[in-house]
Amino acid sequence: MAAKKTPINTPTYLRLRQQIREDIVAGQWALGRHLTLRELGLHYEVSNVPVREALLQLQGDGMVEMKMNRGAVVRDIDEATLNRFFDIRQALQTMLVRKACALRTDEQLVQAEALLVVFEAACRRSGSTDFFDAERGLYEFIDTLGDNPHAIELMHPRNCLVEAFRRSFGEHSPRDPDRWGRRARRLVRALIARHPAHAAAAMQEHVQVVREHLLRLMTEAPPSP
Template sequence: MPPPTASTPAYAILRDRLRTTILSGAWPPGTHRTLGALALEHRVSISPVREALLSLEGEGLVEIRQHRGAIVPLLDAKLFADLYDLRGALQALMARRAAECATPAQLEGIAAHAAGFAAAAERADAAEALRHNEAFHAAIDSAAGNPQAQAVVAARTAFVNAVRLRLGYGPARLQQAAAQHETILAALRARKPEAAAEAAFGHVESAKRDLLERFAEEQGRTPEK
């Protein structure tokens, strides 16, 4: 994210600080903090704290509780499944639209990120692969020309990515994802909206299953089928 400037609102600076705190685990899931405590800690008034928390609630990173401030949701399989279900539906929608209206230049940009992901997958570089994965999907979303849907997906991305980086990928998942990117790209280039939507949805479903398996392993449980 871009660094704050002199014109950056106080709530936006605080929002970014709190997001980092949550994603780093310094504000543990299941714990709450009051508006007053946060204002005192960050030396700001209550107003920017409230605005920052409302923004983070929109990203799914906190839940605001009346008279209790905000709580970071407990991480569970349902939370991840819900986030991926939302992402799958929206990215299928945007892949369908991108197949209809992406320009040649936009298709080349999407292809470049697919290639970058594949190269990172070959090196087993999870962080670089994740960066190209998000750029690949963001390029498709941009080509779709639906900023509202794009904003919803982007707002839920940081949380999932932070968990993904911590848990990693299952065996052969990076190679599987690289192949799925190529399938999506081929459908976009062929101007086949339904094939693009189906491929995009299947890609997200595969990612969901993999993350749920990693999460279940971390929790010492057998993943639900």
């Protein structure tokens, strides 16, 4: 998941919030891991004050749970949590792609088609290690075409947590990567045609397939050590 650039004048606790979020995705802090203020302060070479503020921000994002006088715990993901998040994600991404059909520009379509080509290439490579990076790159860009930064900000930290969960199973690809590519092409064609119903249907199908893939991982394979 691409890291967002943080302006240099951003307060320390906000920069720390971003860094901890990225490190959770990278597996530095595993899901379910207990984090103390002291441990984080030593690791990031900052005082306890910005650490506490960063953790409070991450609690608001849904990424950690604060413990009274005991730091925080990185949220773990169970089946119920995963399903609740994907219910919300499906509603928000469907809304965004419907709006994108009306708002997208020709220049943005060129970008979307370029990202689609990258994703389709990853779909064709057996055991591609960059499959999910290419998938996220395309769909996150399409989300931006709906011109609703607030909706994206609601999804982003939860997407990070879900990505950390996916990565905990090690390198893997879906069972039917070619179908993922064909679904993505249907979505881009709907954007080109400005057809919101077709775009919404393609997006809903994609979100459901991602949900099912993660649920299958949960039931079929233990996370990597």
